[in-house]
Amino acid sequence: MAERISDAEHAVMEVLWKRAPLTATEVADQVVREKDWSLQTVKTLLSRLAAKAVVGTERDGRRFLYSPLVERDDYLTGVSRNFVDRLFGGKVTPLVAHLAEADELSADDIREIEELLRELKK
Amino acid sequence: MAERISDAEHAVMEVLWKRAPLTATEVADQVVREKDWSLQTVKTLLSRLAAKAVVGTERDGRRFLYSPLVERDDYLTGVSRNFVDRLFGGKVTPLVAHLAEADELSADDIREIEELLRELKK
DNA sequence: CGTCAGTGACTACATGTGTAGTTTCAATGA
DNA sequence: TCATTGAAACTACACATGTAGTCACTGACG
Numbered sequence: 001m002a003e004r005i006s007d008a009e010h011a012v013m014e015v016l017w018k019r020a021p022l023t024a025t026e027v028a029d030q031v032v033r034e035k036d037w038s039l040q041t042v043k044t045l046l047s048r049l050a051a052k053a054v055v056g057t058e059r060d061g062r063r064f065l066y067s068p069l070v071e072r073d074d075y076l077t078g079v080s081r082n083f084v085d086r087l088f089g090g091k092v093t094p095l096v097a098h099l100a101e102a103d104e105l106s107a108d109d110i111r112e113i114e115e116l117l118r119e120l121k122k
Numbered sequence: 123m124a125e126r127i128s129d130a131e132h133a134v135m136e137v138l139w140k141r142a143p144l145t146a147t148e149v150a151d152q153v154v155r156e157k158d159w160s161l162q163t164v165k166t167l168l169s170r171l172a173a174k175a176v177v178g179t180e181r182d183g184r185r186f187l188y189s190p191l192v193e194r195d196d197y198l199t200g201v202s203r204n205f206v207d208r209l210f211g212g213k214v215t216p217l218v219a220h221l222a223e224a225d226e227l228s229a230d231d232i233r234e235i236e237e238l239l240r241e242l243k244k
Numbered sequence: 245c246g247t248c249a250g251t252g253a254c255t256a257c258a259t260g261t262g263t264a265g266t267t268t269c270a271a272t273g274a
Numbered sequence: 275t276c277a278t279t280g281a282a283a284c285t286a287c288a289c290a291t292g293t294a295g296t297c298a299c300t301g302a303c304g
Contacts (some may be wrong), residue, residue, distance in 0.1 A: 024281075035282080063282075
């Protein structure tokens, strides 16, 4: 059901999530700022995403306009759940604990997260 | 540098992280409780992991004993960092915020994490 | 001493992924 | 009108991955 999005495809999606619809060339222009890919590569990725119905296409004269069909939030939720399930037994606490232990959490991060959690409890 | 571990390979690693060294057959016995794979499949995965120097082999008569060469914690740290970088711009707070919004955090989870953070600040 | 079971080594093969090149077709400008 | 250009479609190809099958060897058992 949940269509798989590969790493390279994900880079393309990020561009479309920022702004859409876009033509292939416009997408490539954006993507190239990050990744050193050719226009053809980006087009291939767009085709694959379209084939999987992860992006939609709309004819605009001689070219196509591409738009995401999957919400970024939904994608993140799916991937995050999968991640936490596979690596941390589905529990978020061990993930946070691990990040903390690995010094991936700054004091600021900790304050931010505490703030966020306080909000949530309301 | 950081050798890539695929999903299937990860399942094998989890067994070895729990107990090692083990023979291929012992690993397979454990893995099969989770995944419906044949002995051959597990052996292939072990070979690939050995080829990547993610597990080490030690001759024991006619067979091999396999042990992880990578710490589970180090692996988790690498994968987590990569995950947070790619999907949340390297910041943990948005990840937690997202999980919360997606209702992946129970009230208990929140309490646990708050507790954990309090500990950290000491 | 010969046979068998267990083991690693090698081979296989479809599908996914990263990364493009080539072809074709249609619109556009001279 | 005809060549040029830009876009999509099709083709390519090596390496990774999931998932095994087959082969050859060796020690143990009868």
